Amino acid sequence: MAPPASTSLTRIQFEVQDYDLAATLTSGQAFRWQLCGDCWEGVIGQCWVRLTSTERRVVAEVMEEHSSCVWLADYLQLKVDLSKILDAFPTDEPMRLAVRACRGLRLLRQDPWECLASFILSSNKQIVQIQQIVRSLCEQFGDRVSVPPGHPPVYSFPTAHRLAQCSQGELRACKMGFRAAYLHKAAEMIAAAEVELEAVASLPVAQARDSLLKFPGVGRKIADCVLLFAYGFHRAFPIDVWVTKALRQLYFAGRSVPRSRLESFSQDHFGPFAGYAQQYLFHYMRQRAGRLRLEPVHSERASVRPPGRSIAT
DNA sequence: TTCCAGGTATTAC
DNA sequence: GTAATACATGGA
Numbered sequence: 001m002a003p004p005a006s007t008s009l010t011r012i013q014f015e016v017q018d019y020d021l022a023a024t025l026t027s028g029q030a031f032r033w034q035l036c037g038d039c040w041e042g043v044i045g046q047c048w049v050r051l052t053s054t055e056r057r058v059v060a061e062v063m064e065e066h067s068s069c070v071w072l073a074d075y076l077q078l079k080v081d082l083s084k085i086l087d088a089f090p091t092d093e094p095m096r097l098a099v100r101a102c103r104g105l106r107l108l109r110q111d112p113w114e115c116l117a118s119f120i121l122s123s124n125k126q127i128v129q130i131q132q133i134v135r136s137l138c139e140q141f142g143d144r145v146s147v148p149p150g151h152p153p154v155y156s157f158p159t160a161h162r163l164a165q166c167s168q169g170e171l172r173a174c175k176m177g178f179r180a181a182y183l184h185k186a187a188e189m190i191a192a193a194e195v196e197l198e199a200v201a202s203l204p205v206a207q208a209r210d211s212l213l214k215f216p217g218v219g220r221k222i223a224d225c226v227l228l229f230a231y232g233f234h235r236a237f238p239i240d241v242w243v244t245k246a247l248r249q250l251y252f253a254g255r256s257v258p259r260s261r262l263e264s265f266s267q268d269h270f271g272p273f274a275g276y277a278q279q280y281l282f283h284y285m286r287q288r289a290g291r292l293r294l295e296p297v298h299s300e301r302a303s304v305r306p307p308g309r310s311i312a313t
Numbered sequence: 314t315t316c317c318a319g320g321t322a323t324t325a326c
Numbered sequence: 327g328t329a330a331t332a333c334a335t336g337g338a
Contacts, residue, residue, distance in 0.1 A: 128337070
C-alpha cells in the first residue's frame with residue numbers, strides 16, 4: 001500500500017456550456033461521488049478529484065501528479081456539444097418536461113471494469129445501498145490514493161485481479177449478498193482474459209452487448225448500462241423500474257406493457273441519442289418522486305471545506 | 314411490519 | 327417463447 005506521493009493541489013478550470021454537475025453526478029450512472037460542503041469529491045481511476053461548478057465553468061482540484069487534464073475532460077465529457085444531442089430528442093411533451101427538469105445532465109465516460117462491477121452490484125438495490133456497497137468494496141480491496149494533507153483516506157476501485165484473489169465470503173462482508181458470486185466470477189473471467197473489456201469498445205453494439213452478457217449476473221439492463229456509461233454506445237437504452245414507469249406513464253397512458261414492447265418502442269422512438277434520452281427520463285422521474293436528497297456528508301470529510309448550501313433546487 | 318430496490322437466473326407452463 | 331419465483335440486504 002503506497003503512501004501518498006505528493007501533497008500539493010492543482011486547480012484546473014474548464015469552460016463549459018450547459019453542464020449540470022449535480023444532475024450528472026447524482027443520476028445513477030456512477031456511485032462514488034459525495035457532496036462535501038459545496039463540492040463534489042470522488043475518485044477517477046487512481047486520482048482523487050474535487051469538483052465545483054458555476055454557470056460557465058467546471059473547476060477541478062486534483063493532486064499535482066495528476067494534473068494532465070485529458071483524462072478528466074474525457075470522464076466528464078466536457079467537450080460534448082449537448083445542444084446537438086438535445087436537438088435530436090423527439091419533440092414530445094414528456095421529453096420536453098424531462099429536459100426542462102435537468103438540462104445540462106451529461107453521460108459520463110467511465111472505466112468499463114468499474115462500471116460493469118458496480119452495476120453487477122446494482123441489481124435489485126436502491127442507489128443509496130449501491131453506494132454503500134461500492135464504498136465498502138473500495139475501502140476493503142482498493143488502493144489508497146493521494147489526497148490533500150489532513151484529508152481522510154480515499155481508495156481506488158479494486159481491480160478485477162484483486163477481487164479474483166479474494167473469497168466470496170470476503171466480498172459478502174461488503175453486504176452485497178447473492179451478488180458476491182456474480183462479482184467474483186466476473187472478476188475471475190477478466191483475470192483469465194475470457195472476456196477482454198478493452199476489445200469490447202471497438203465491436204458493433206450488438207456484439208459488444210453479447211460480450212457483456214457472458215458475465216454472470218449481467219442481463220440486458222446491466223449490459224445496456226455498461227454500453228452507455230462506459231463505452232458511449234448512445235443507442236443503448238437500459239430499462240429499469242424507473243424507466244419502465246416513465247415509459248408506461250408518459251407514453252402508454254399508464255397501461256401495463258410487455259418488456260419486449262418497451263424495448264422496441266425505445267429503439268424506434270428516441271433516435272440516435274436514445275440512451276441520453278433514457279437518462280433524462282430516469283433522472284426526471286426520480287426527481288419528481290423526491291428521491292434525490294443532495295445533502296453534504298456529515299463526517300470529518302465535510303470539514304475539509306466549510307458547509308455550503310445544498311445544490312438541490 | 315411490509316414493501317420494494319437502476320435485475321438476473323432458474324424453473325414451470 | 328412467456329410467467330412466476332428465489333435471491334441478501336436494508337431503506338422507506
